[in-house]
Amino acid sequence: MINKKNSSHFLSYFPQFSRASCGLLLTVVGLSGCSSSPTPNYYSLTPTVKPLVSSNVRVIEVLPVGLPDRLNRAPMVLQDSNGKSHILGNERWTSTLGAELRDGLSAGLQQKLGAVDRYSSGMTGGKVSYRIATDFSRFDILERSNTRSLMGAMSQDIEVAVAWIIKRDDPARPLNQPTGVQNTVVPNRQLSCRMAFTNSVRTDGNKIVDIVNVSKQSLSQVVEAIAASVIATEANTPVVMESVTCA
Structure with missing residues (x-):
């Protein structure tokens, strides 16, 4: 995460960003880190x-x-x-x-x-x-x-x-019933x-x-x-x- 301590390093690598833009970026990142979705029921x-x-x-x-x-x-x-x-x-x-x-x-x-x-x-x-x-x-x-x-x-x-x-x-049921035996199964x-x-x-x-x-x-x-x-x-x-x- 980008914070105020290392914002100067960020600007040194990306000089096209102004300090105001960097501050806005820090705010957006901070808000996104704090947001959370509702707990499901x-x-x-x-x-x-x-x-x-x-x-x-x-x-x-x-x-x-x-x-x-x-x-x-x-x-x-x-x-x-x-x-x-x-x-x-x-x-x-x-x-x-x-x-x-x-x-x-x-x-x-x-x-x-x-x-x-x-x-x-x-x-x-x-x-x-x-x-x-x-x-x-x-x-x-x-x-x-x-x-x-x-x-x-x-x-x-x-x-x-x-x-x-x-x-x-x-x-336990037999596959074939013997011939002549009454079927009780x-x-x-x-x-x-x-x-x-x-x-x-x-x-x-x-x-x-x-x-x-x-x-x-x-x-x-x-x-x-x-x-x-x-x-x-x-x-x-x-x-x-x-x-x-x-x-």
């Missing part, structure tokens, strides 16, 4: 779910989720009604949104099913497990002009579109499901906190739906849940 996407009374599922494997690149970042992204994206540099998830969704799904499903996620626990094989692959085509924060408001207020929605595949894996079934929904954000003063809370509620809905499909896969029964389609 960080939020997590931890869902809230109620555990099942009982579940026979003991091991799950929640894979990293699919998510569009436009959303898979730490700063929050708001989409307006014209499709324009606004990146909120000081309002951030504690990790990228894709990592937040995977960790939230894992935590919620472990709590809901009373199971262990072997993907992050380091558990070895040998037990029946349910592999869960999830793809979010949308987890958008939408901001729209409220035409009913005389003040021109903005309303926010959380719009979610997600698909997932549940695959049952039993390492549960097959390694695979189930594909999808759902889409929108939740409105009701702001009570802190818009960002309300957006985060509704985002958590939305992820909790996804956890409930995936847990129901895991139970259906385990019981070899259809999934009966509103807004969820499985095949």
